[in-house]
Amino acid sequence: MTKLPASRIQVLVAHPDPLLALGLAAALGQQSGIEVVSSGAAQVVLTDYAGGLALAGTVRAGARPGRAPARVLVLAAQDREQEVRTALERGVHGYLLAGSRVDEVVEGIRALAQGQRYLSLAAAQRMADSMTREHLTxxxxxxxxxxxxxxxxxxxxxxxxxxxxxxxxxxxxxxxxxxxxxxxxxxxxxxxxxxxxxx
CATH class of the missing domain: 1.10.10.10 (Winged helix-like DNA-binding domain superfamily/Winged helix DNA-binding domain)
Structure with a gap:
């Protein structure tokens, strides 16, 4: 049996839509350097918007001693300014749209595994636009x-x-x-x- 390289990124697909979760797991399982896991020992958790908000507050509390907490990558149906801002403020590390290409999801996973944040182009544009606007009190x-x-x-x-x-x-x-x-x-x-x- 071939031993997995230590550099493989462990990803937990925790999307509530079972068909989408199955498709994501299958697509990611074919990617070099990524291992799809079914337990909480993941480096990156892939979920929807509501799951991302819920997980972002709990993954740090549930992290094992000596192991970095899982980083949360959201596949959201919307990329509206307030949703993106709320997700980032609550501790979500990455934000993609549900219709993203597999290579963009992989790019996001790799960025999070390296300790970076990742936003889809549309989400990044929303945040950039919001920086130029006056905020409501x-x-x-x-x-x-x-x-x-x-x-x-x-x-x-x-x-x-x-x-x-x-x-x-x-x-x-x-x-x-x-x-x-x-x-x-x-x-x-x-x-x-x-x-x-x-x-």
């Missing part, structure tokens, strides 16, 4: 969440226990930061960028 995010739900200024004021004039000021600030000319456009931009996903 916490209160503006609260107002935006209610705008997306279709609330009028009076309803927003009542729910957030602030004055209607304050709501108007926040809406004006949101429109300026999102470069929108109407409330409808604010909602459209917020949905496209994933800014309302938290609400």
């Amino acid at each position: 916490g209160r503006e995010s609260d107002v935006l969440g209610l705008l997306v739900q279709g609330c009028c200024n009076k309803t927003i004021a009542r729910q957030l226990e602030i004055a209607v004039g304050t709501v108007k000021a926040h809406v004006k600030g949101i429109m300026s930061k999102l470069q929108a000319s109407s409330r409808t456009q604010v909602v459209s931009i917020a949905m496209a960028r994933g800014l309302a996903a938290r609400h």
